[in-house]
Amino acid sequence: MSDAEYKNRAPDPDALVVNGVSHSFGEKLVLDNVSVAVPRGTFAVLLGPNGAGKSTLFSLITRLYDNVSGEIRILGHDVRRRPGAALQRLGVVFQSKTLDGDLTLQQNLLYHAALHGIGSREARRRAADALATVGLADRAHEKVRNLSGGQARRVEIARALLHHPGCLLLDEATVGLDIASRESVIGIVRELVQRQGLGVLWATHLIDEISETDLIVVLHKGKVLFSGRLSGFLAETGASTARDAFRTLTGIGSIEEEAA
Structure with a gap:
């Protein structure tokens, strides 16, 4: 072709x-x-x-x-x-854990958004929306190390959604x-x-x-x-x-x- x-x-x-x-x-x-x-x-x-x-x-x-x-x-x-x-x-959630436990949920997502070239203001909006989608909007400013395994997985799903994959x-x-x-x-x-x-x-x-x-x-x-x-x-x-x-x-x- x-x-x-x-x-x-x-x-x-x-x-x-x-x-x-x-x-x-x-x-x-x-x-x-x-x-x-x-x-x-x-x-x-x-x-x-x-x-x-x-x-x-x-x-x-x-x-x-x-x-x-x-x-x-x-x-x-x-x-x-x-x-x-x-x-x-494409959004991906791998089997191995890939979040930084010393950063907050929001910081993990903002870092990933920056890798996709998403501007700061838009990244914050998308991070909030993604965390709301996985039911963790109220935990945005907590450190990842305080989460359970299931909650951490939900953050990884939120991160995978930031760039609006299909x-x-x-x-x-x-x-x-x-x-x-x-x-x-x-x-x-x-x-x-x-x-x-x-x-x-x-x-x-x-x-x-x-x-x-x-x-x-x-x-x-x-x-x-x-x-x-x-x-x-x-x-x-x-x-x-x-x-x-x-x-x-x-x-x-x-x-x-x-x-x-």
């Missing part, structure tokens, strides 16, 4: 498209012809145990690694050909959280999908985080074994529950034990 054709193409209906992507570390193939599409306004669950390739896929989408095969587009922008435009439309990636965002905190975090993200029309790719090894309306993508040993809704997942495997369907498809007795 020429540059002129690229600029004049029709708007992409999907928030995220991964098409035919493979990736190796030396001779070890960790992703094998992976294709995933997340439409706008969709909560997609990327389900797989540790070692499935979830984090590698996220690293390719976010350009921590370079995809040398296939294509990755964010809101229609190819991450190799238009990395700036693509990543400007696509949001979350990598094992509820790991280490208690049940109430997990429900709070996932509830906030689902509401963002409904209210703002974000496309979300939620990587997890926890089957109970799946909802009936989600798009489910099963990644196992670097390959996509299934992509579709829960009803199709159950029908394809002849199972009565998502847990049994995953077991049938992958041969893994328990995804949680496999991920431990």
